[in-house]
Amino acid sequence: MPRITIPNKPFDLFYRISTPSKRDKAKEIDEEYETILFFHPFWVDSFHFYPQFDDPTFYENYNLIAFDAPAHGSTKVMNISPDPVTWSYHATLVKEALTILHIPSVHLVGSTMGCCPAMHFAAQYPDLSKNLIMSAPPALTEATNWSLTFRESMHILINAVKTRDGEPLDAITSVIFDYNATSHSKRLVKDLEEEYIQLTRSRLLNGELNGDITVPIIISLALSRKHIISDQQAINLKCPVLVLQGTLEGWEENDDQWVDMLEKTRRLYTEQNDGKVCDMKRVVLEGCPRWMTLTHPDLVNPIIHKFLSKSESSISSDPTQDLLQDLQIRDTNTINENHDNEQKTISDGGRRRSSIKKPLSPRDKTEFGIQPPQNGIGKSQSSSIGQVMQKDKATVDPPIIQTIPSGSGGASDGVKVKVEVVMKVD
Template sequence: MPYIDIAHGGDYASIWYVTNSPSGYVSSFNPDKPTIIMLHPFFLDSSWLDAQFGDPRISHHYNLIAFDARAAGKTISRPNGRQDAWTDAADLAYACHALWLPPAHVWASETIGANMAIRFAALFPDMCLSLTMLSVPSPTELEAFFHTCDELLHMWAHAEDIDTLEFTLMQVVAYIVGPDLDMDFADEIIAYLETSYPPFKRAILAQLGNVLMNREALTERELAAVTQPVLLIHGDKNQIHPIQYAERMAANLVNAEGGAKLFVVKGGQGYISVVPSWASISNQVFVKFLSRLPHARSELRPPTQSLDDRMIHALDVLAHLAADPSIARRADSEDISPMLFSRISREVQHLQVENYMSAARDQRKAFSPLGADGRPMRKYSERKHDHWFQGDRFWMSYAENWRDGDSDDEDHQHDAQHVGGPALEGADQPASQEVMRASAVHRAMFNPGTVERMDKYVVKSNLSRVASATAIPLGKLIIRS
């Protein structure tokens, strides 16, 4: 099976990969073709790279390999509070070493993939020929979107019915892909998210949320460590990651060979790597970028350095970039593992563990949107708008007949365009460390059993009958008249 096992000390991961080779394995790569490593978008997996694997401009001229990150796709991993984008980059290096991969071009999409790729290029320059990033992320989640993202993750993980879950996932899709999306495409993404991250698997979703919400911004010194040719592809209508951050990153990659190149996709929103029209444009730009670089062969040869030696050298590089000599000494007291590369504080590590444990508590009793066959019970577009509180395009609600005169196609378009609510104001400022820490504390402290325990203090009656309820402790009485 195409898995790579990473087992060192208390850390364990079995990384799944897929290739375009005839056998599906690296051993049948064409040595005359350069190799491209592809990193999938956040919340998705390598199966969503069909737009690249199925494009003959790429697949006919290059060896392709894609890895599922931890908590994504078919990869199996043990949750670890130390996980961050630096440890993800180390995971990729472990996989490349285990497969004897030659130096390769790295293609990465969206938040987690892009952050992993740029750290990989800085720490392991001998493994990376060039770096291409699509939908360049902001340093951290934008402050105006940060709490919205936090709330969406919470609603998703603790949804108690199909309507709540579908409403939440549609907002997620509208944010990450863009509001102007085809409803059949939205159905496909929502079905994948329901199947991969249902509420009864919310601990995995918490693991993903930890890496997303607790990530730290790269410094100018760390960006300057990237010396390979760099291509940035970004949509000018990306609401979550405004284009000024792609421009800023291009300017800060001062040592990129030939200077970092930025290509702007007109009208591009969200995940331009999965939307077919934008993906085709991005593929064309990517292929032209690679055609200008020296041709590289892909012979599979045993590494000249041992795994431990290579990782110790990378730790030295990380210690220099972080200006923290203690990082280089971690290998003296611990087994060599990707978790040695973690840059998050001990407090955040503890909060990530607490958040995961809180999400895992009683998760198997949570709501399941899947039928007996393991598939979603319905498509999102097949739901019924029969609730009186369903708002119109002006966010007004009517008791009945609010949909008179609207066609189904118009309703679906309305859902996609307006599900995210009004436009965010001041959405161009990254979240501060204080905001991120407060949010991490809140996620770790949340216990889904709290609401259940409060039910015994809720009296559903009129005020005269409640007056006799003297046994209820003061301050814990909630009256519903």
């Protein structure tokens, strides 16, 4: 499997690549085609985007590339990083990898937490970024119950790795899938969840998941999930921006913060650019979960393709171009509603049926040493987060967590915060 060793950094980045001339086993891009760069969500890896890699609309017309983040998937971490490994830092690692691979520019697509490195990449490297698409980006303020669940999950991770117990890790994988893909998805999503359960256990057993190096990185990435770009960085973005959001399970009022943030950015952009209008759109897809790029590719992929392929003239002349026009949405009672810079699909209130299909090229799991499923492995046998917390009576020693910058939607003030993970379960 292809990897890129980042000079003077302890990372050996695994990457998944597909080109129009070589879908499988490609190692470099076809220079005559543009490139789409995908940033995967927290806890999973680049295989998350297989519905896009398997879509001929993409693999016949674009180079496709996705890197496994540090401490995720098949990326190797050889030593403790001297720098805080945040999502912004991950964007700089990917930039170095693209330079090594001689990739001059990219269209950016991020899913959930993967939107964080995508937006930081667009802000830090505007000349390399052609478009920015963020599917279910994190909001600055999240629901209290989810914040608590996330915090508990990180403590469970620390203790599970310390005791080399894989069962609590199953619960973390399950709650992440339930939150982002909903508990009503197709059997294929459940199979993928089972696969990630096995991969996580394998990484624990082979030492890839360890308390000295990789767990601090995972927690550092989790803590930087709200470190989005500042207002001024958003205004200075050169590329068009599309935000995709949904409405049903897993969605909450806090996600509407992106309505306000986009509106504020448009207003400030107009004020600072003599009345010009920036190209930032928001599309709301009724009945879709957070991981809609995985669960509903039949709806999401055409929107992504249309946004990427629109001409320069349409960008300047029609900033409110309807991305949903002419798309075949199969739900029977669905109509399109179009407002300024925002489009919605409005259904009859029902849940959209998942369109996920089996991957054309299944993941090569030999490197992970995956064995056939055994009793006790998998969602059907795993405990919930609450059950794991009740069983865990030990005091968890705080690991060394890297100092990371505080983040907000406003101006970056460079304030440093020291985060200690300490928890005692009575």
